Amino acid sequence: MYLQHRNRILRRSQPIRDLVAETTLSSNDFILPIFITEGKNVVEEIPSMPNYFRRSLDETVKEVKELWSVGIKALNTYVKISNHLKDNTGKEAWNPNGLMQQAIKAIKDAVPEMLIMTDVALDPFSKYGHDGIVDEKTGYILNDETVNALTLMSLSHAEAGADFVAPSDMMDGRIGAIRKAFEENNFSNVGIMTYGAKYASCFYGPFRDALDSAPGFGDKKTYQMNFANRREAINEVMKDVEEGADIVMIKPAMAYLDIIREVKNVVTVPVSAYQVSGEYAMIKAAAHNGWIDENKAIIESLTAIKRAGADLILTYFAKPAAKLLAE
Ligand code: PBG
Numbered sequence: 001m002y003l004q005h006r007n008r009i010l011r012r013s014q015p016i017r018d019l020v021a022e023t024t025l026s027s028n029d030f031i032l033p034i035f036i037t038e039g040k041n042v043v044e045e046i047p048s049m050p051n052y053f054r055r056s057l058d059e060t061v062k063e064v065k066e067l068w069s070v071g072i073k074a075l076n077t078y079v080k081i082s083n084h085l086k087d088n089t090g091k092e093a094w095n096p097n098g099l100m101q102q103a104i105k106a107i108k109d110a111v112p113e114m115l116i117m118t119d120v121a122l123d124p125f126s127k128y129g130h131d132g133i134v135d136e137k138t139g140y141i142l143n144d145e146t147v148n149a150l151t152l153m154s155l156s157h158a159e160a161g162a163d164f165v166a167p168s169d170m171m172d173g174r175i176g177a178i179r180k181a182f183e184e185n186n187f188s189n190v191g192i193m194t195y196g197a198k199y200a201s202c203f204y205g206p207f208r209d210a211l212d213s214a215p216g217f218g219d220k221k222t223y224q225m226n227f228a229n230r231r232e233a234i235n236e237v238m239k240d241v242e243e244g245a246d247i248v249m250i251k252p253a254m255a256y257l258d259i260i261r262e263v264k265n266v267v268t269v270p271v272s273a274y275q276v277s278g279e280y281a282m283i284k285a286a287a288h289n290g291w292i293d294e295n296k297a298i299i300e301s302l303t304a305i306k307r308a309g310a311d312l313i314l315t316y317f318a319k320p321a322a323k324l325l326a327e
Contacts, residue, residue, distance in 0.1 A: 093122060117165070235269055
């Protein structure tokens with residue numbers, strides 16, 4: 001045979017493959033979601049997320065120091081609180097001495113440079129497990145009342161020392177309202193990473209176990225997006241950018257790589273993607289059964305998410321991935 005081009009030339013050896021690699025992964029790309037719970041000396045494994053833990057504040061601080069030492073520089077924080085603190089308004093979310101506010105301060109005291117992004121949504125504080133305030137007559141999630149609550153919540157996170165807030169609720173207009181509140185209250189340096197296109201997904205199941213935050217009735221389809229839609233994601237993300245979002249997120253990641261790419265093609269702000277709890281659980285379960293190689297699945301999935309267009313990735317694998325990349 002006489003061939004003008006032999007494409008396999010660029011794949012012949014590891015050095016040439018490395019030279020022409022189009023995507024590289026680094027621990028600088030990762031944000032680690034962490035679950036914080038009440039009490040002391042608590043380290044609880046989440047049954048549907050093997051080898052992933054909820055920790056009390058004292059244990060969280062120890063873990064955060066270790067995370068920093070392996071190159072994890074950004075966290076997304078979630079809290080699990082007792083049921084007696086939950087109601088329909090979610091007001092525990094902006095208690096200045098609440099668990100989230102204490103956690104932000106404790107982490108900043110222990111590792112001042114660690115970047116803290118806080119989850120902003122009412123579900124861990126709602127007696128109904130919904131991301132917003134429920135109209136008790138109709139079951140509908142009230143948009144504008146919820147935006148007001150999310151603004152109070154964001155201000156209290158900023159007051160405690162958060163670097164970014166990350167609204168995961170999908171209400172309309174919350175990014176603009178939070179940006180305005182930050183400007184008016186001397187928090188002009190606090191950023192917003194919006195969950196811009198967040199789909200109503202079954203892949204959040206293990207997370208809801210972790211925070212005991214599954215919806216008490218119905219589902220989240222009146223606020224989270226229909227997974228059949230692509231154009232709508234662009235619309236959602238563009239609105240959030242106009243309202244002042246600094247970083248836009250797509251969630252989940254692995255089944256939504258097309259959305260990550262579409263968004264990447266139209267925005268100039270950084271794009272993040274969330275490899276969610278169900279994605280973690282699937283890889284863990286298959287690896288546990290000996291059906292796939294866990295370490296290879298971690299690196300391949302994260303590289304694919306980055307190749308699709310994510311500049312940064314929220315992943316429960318951040319710690320093992322950082323270790324693997326350092327080897
Ligand atoms: C809730 C929230 C969810 C996740 C992050 N924030 C769950 C939901 O929307 O029901 C999911 C994260 C994951 O599955 O890893 N505001």
